[in-house]
Amino acid sequence: MLTVGTDKPAYPPYFENNNPANGKGFESAVAYAVAKQLGYATNQVKWVVVPFNSSYQPGPKRFDFDINEISITPQRAKVVDFSDGYYNVNQAVIALKGGKADGVTTIEGLKKLKFGVQVGTTSLQTIQDIVKPTQQPSVFNDTDAATKALKNGQVDAIVVDLPTAFYITGAELDNGIIVGQFPAPAKGEQFGLLMQKGSPILTCVNQAVAAIKSSGELQQITDKWLGAGAGVVTFS
């Protein structure tokens, strides 16, 4: 039995219907693909709820690996083991049509906006390191709260990863727009599977990830669930 962890609620387009076990959604599909490479059939995969904060606490983990849009950073890698990346992340800015953020195309132009962002995400770091706005950003527990604030006009724009940006503007906002995406960082930002430090399955998991990359399966999954990507302005 392979135990895989993720947070609840599990958001589209990474999961569908808040049910990781249905195989739908980008990360659900990746998890089952990796599991198959490791020798586990679909019905041999068990899902457990792991709040983001508890995934990196000391002590034995309740899962074999955790898949939860977690970006690999060197600091984090000191505390946990990451697999090789399975997705290149771009951060994007979304806002309401006709709002202060509408039409902004430069990073300079973003500085004057009041941003909202989810705590614990590299989206927040993007705001702090790249945009450096004049007003302190509002930091929420989850993207839902940030979206509410955007609708209320309590923030001008929110920063999320590109796939989530498509989902929110498509499904949750009536007049939402993707203002633009940030240029990919120099070393690139990637999602990785999280395992406990010194995990015995690290090598195997990496082999599995490499396998689905080289076979093209990963690209297929990416295209299926995170298809839209073109047509978004990149900030200069």
Place this chain on the structure above:
Amino acid sequence: MTPAAADLPYVDPERQDHLRRRARRDAGIASLSTVVALALIVWGVTSAPGWPAVKEQFFSPSEFKASFPSVLRGFLLNVKLFCVAEVLILVVALGIALLRGLRAPVFLPFRLLAALFVDVFRGVPTLLLVFLFGFGIPALQIQGLTSSVTVWGTVALVVSYSAYVSEVYRAGIESVHPSQRAAARSLGLSSFQTMRHVVLPQAVRRVLPPLLNDFVSLQKDTALVAVLGPIEALRAAQIYESSDFNSTPLVAAALLFIAITIPLARVTDRLLARERERQTIGVR
């Protein structure tokens, strides 16, 4: 003028000596017992197999130093919220308590409203109120109403705590013996003057412990405003925590909270001791 020997109370030197020796022995036992207990706890914790990992995760000096400025800055927001909210709570709660005590028939709607206020806002969890006020009211898009999260978060805290504190006031007011009111009215003091000069001063002194308890509780609940976005101490700690995957910033935030609540608790104790002293009939 030294008192004559006959005026001093008589003590048996041998009995005094014995009592002194006994006191010294008791002090020794107390110290030894404390040291042993402490040693056992420290040994128990640090020899646990997971201790090194826990120590690094929660008590890392480098992480503490790195995150402290940001957590402290967030904490200043907590302090500001606390100060503003507490003043408003004391006033609003007193108003509600007094409203509920008005007897004249013309005031019935106010009495009912006040009772409703207390029932509703004591029943709803504070966190839920923060959400409802912080996101819900701005969503109504009423002209002229600010959508600032700090304002509505504070309003939620004030509303929630006023409901509790008004009951504390009411208990205090009702604990003042009716004969005090009778004496005051008999002197010609009006209902308002009686409340202001006789009943309320006594009522407030009696409920100082629960009032100060609520103070301390409020101090911690300012962290709830974080769900609306402002970066207060806990949120600042969380930001650091999730970027480095280290929980020491949370410990830093906890220490800051304790730094305020412990002195508050000691001030309460001192105030209480002073009141008790004043009430004691005895030779000074």
Place this chain on the structure above:
Amino acid sequence: MSEPLLHVDSVHKAFGTTAVLRGVSLDVERGGVVCLIGASGSGKSTLLRCINGLEPVDAGSIRVDDIDVTDYDVDLDAVRRRVGIVFQAYNLFPHLSVLENVCLAPRKVARRPSKQVQAQARELLSRFGLADKADDYPDRLSGGQQQRVAIVRALAMEPDLLLLDEVTSALDPELVGEVLEVIRDLARSGMTMVLATHEMGFAREVASEVVFLDGGVVCEQGPPAQFFAAPAQPRTQAFLRRVSEFGHL
């Protein structure tokens, strides 16, 4: 000396189904000292509380000088400025010093200037031997001292009529004397008073009239010499006999 200062006419008062006053009538002349005596529950306290408006009457009327206390629209605060009352439990305000206790009502109700009020208060306190207690808090005082302060507090409002409700009953015997001394002094200075009391000896000495309440009505009344020497009613006689057997009730 035409109209009595206090005129009580056929007052009835019940608490729930218990009738306490069943038609009490009483007149008190200016400068008179009326002692109300009677068993516990005979209605002495109730009568006093009706006189200053603390209790509303069920029937009858009460007039203090030109104010009808039982009128539907009476200004009770005006009544209480003219009628002072001192209770059995001293009811001093514990959070105020003795001086502040005495000065509170004159300052807030009569609106007299603070300095004047304080000076008058100190004078009153020293008249009754309490000058050095002025800045103490009530809890530091003995029962007798507290009761004397309560009387001073009532006097500070310069009432026309002073009601005293068994003011020595809660005191230790050795403290009773100092309070009686105060009352004696007030009587000598012409204060109109109605006192409910168990102290028969004191009543005999200081009263201008003794009124015996029994079963909610005035059973007998008269000047003390005659009242104690030759009571007319059998119930009065029985009561006085019981009192003399036990010292005082």
